[in-house]
Amino acid sequence: MAKDFTKPDPSVVLDLLQAFRWSKTMFAAVSLGVFDALAEGPRSLESLADGLKANQDALRRLLDGCVGLQLLDRDDNGYRTTPASATYLCRKSPLSVASYINYSNTFYWKLWANLEDAVREGTHRWKQAFGWEDNIFANVFRTEEAKREFLLAMHGYGLMTSPEVVAAFDLSRFRSFVDVGGATGHLAIAACERYPDMRGVVFDLNEVVPLAREVVGASKVAGRIEVVAGDFFEDPLPPGDLYGLGRILHDWPEQKIHKLLSKMYERLPPGGGVLIMEKLIHEDRRGPVWALMQSLNMLTLMEGKERTLSEYETLFKRAGFGDVYGSRNATPLDAVLALKAPIPPPSLRSPHSA
Numbered sequence: 001m002a003k004d005f006t007k008p009d010p011s012v013v014l015d016l017l018q019a020f021r022w023s024k025t026m027f028a029a030v031s032l033g034v035f036d037a038l039a040e041g042p043r044s045l046e047s048l049a050d051g052l053k054a055n056q057d058a059l060r061r062l063l064d065g066c067v068g069l070q071l072l073d074r075d076d077n078g079y080r081t082t083p084a085s086a087t088y089l090c091r092k093s094p095l096s097v098a099s100y101i102n103y104s105n106t107f108y109w110k111l112w113a114n115l116e117d118a119v120r121e122g123t124h125r126w127k128q129a130f131g132w133e134d135n136i137f138a139n140v141f142r143t144e145e146a147k148r149e150f151l152l153a154m155h156g157y158g159l160m161t162s163p164e165v166v167a168a169f170d171l172s173r174f175r176s177f178v179d180v181g182g183a184t185g186h187l188a189i190a191a192c193e194r195y196p197d198m199r200g201v202v203f204d205l206n207e208v209v210p211l212a213r214e215v216v217g218a219s220k221v222a223g224r225i226e227v228v229a230g231d232f233f234e235d236p237l238p239p240g241d242l243y244g245l246g247r248i249l250h251d252w253p254e255q256k257i258h259k260l261l262s263k264m265y266e267r268l269p270p271g272g273g274v275l276i277m278e279k280l281i282h283e284d285r286r287g288p289v290w291a292l293m294q295s296l297n298m299l300t301l302m303e304g305k306e307r308t309l310s311e312y313e314t315l316f317k318r319a320g321f322g323d324v325y326g327s328r329n330a331t332p333l334d335a336v337l338a339l340k341a342p343i344p345p346p347s348l349r350s351p352h353s354a
Ligand SMILES: C[S@@+](CC[C@H](N)C(=O)[O-])C[C@H]1O[C@@H](n2cnc3c(N)ncnc32)[C@H](O)[C@@H]1O
Pocket: 137, 154, 155, 158, 180, 181, 182, 183, 184, 203, 204, 205, 208, 230, 231, 232, 233, 234, 245, 246, 247, 248, 251
């Protein structure tokens, strides 16, 4: 058929019309346990339908959908995982993001269903979607199972980035890294693995401590990392010369961020720093799409948003920090380092200073 140059190409619209079906196909396959059932090798449709207690014809459509989406492959032996699905979608894989996907399926999906109201009112959707007044942490910590799923979701997704974030700047001069709101401690673990002279502290709410101890305890740097319970808005922060904030600032509005950064500034020695791990929006706000979508996610979920490097810089400067550096990664999250000015050497001090 001849191409009609009088009309704009509809592909962008048609692709986005379909995109939620793509996501939901992967979510359902993870939730039903398709990838875990294939972790040991290929299986026939009959065997999978039997094992997963699914309707055979319907399961075939789901599996074929996964083949079309390049999450599965199929040959005479049946269906098999691809390298990407074996690594990221099987629960037993150390790099699994299955918990994050389940989280997206059970929570984010329902919050996003009310996006229009979130945009009208400018607030998260917990009450509308689940009847809950509070924000995510009060809700996900309601049951042990939900808490573990949330923290493992953060862990799997965080692991894709934390090694790059700690390598984005030379942090070797810092001795004590306190990962504030550190959850399972993957950022502190990555920092201590990269910098042999560094010690770490994972600081998070009391409910998080048991899983943090479990994950840190199983790491190669367990002897150099301590897990401490506390509330970063209410309690004194553990001392350190480098504070970490992985996906914390995007949860909160400006006043709360100011409170937290000011507290860090006061607690840090001269020359100390704050390392943040967030996805940076480009200064012209045209991308990356990943960050723009995450900012909408934060609208439905919390009180915060994603920000540009200059917006972070403004927040840091307001709290007293000096130089602020950004590093964009190919991974899902970027890195920002803010420094508290060092004490100038005596020869550089103003003759009038005390
Ligand atoms: C979005 S998660 C990020 C976790 C981790 N930094 C990461 O990147 O994987 C936010 C973390 O902040 C913690 N948190 C929330 N409010 C807190 C508070 N007031 N004090 C200490 N930790 C808090 C949560 O328990 C959770 O582990």
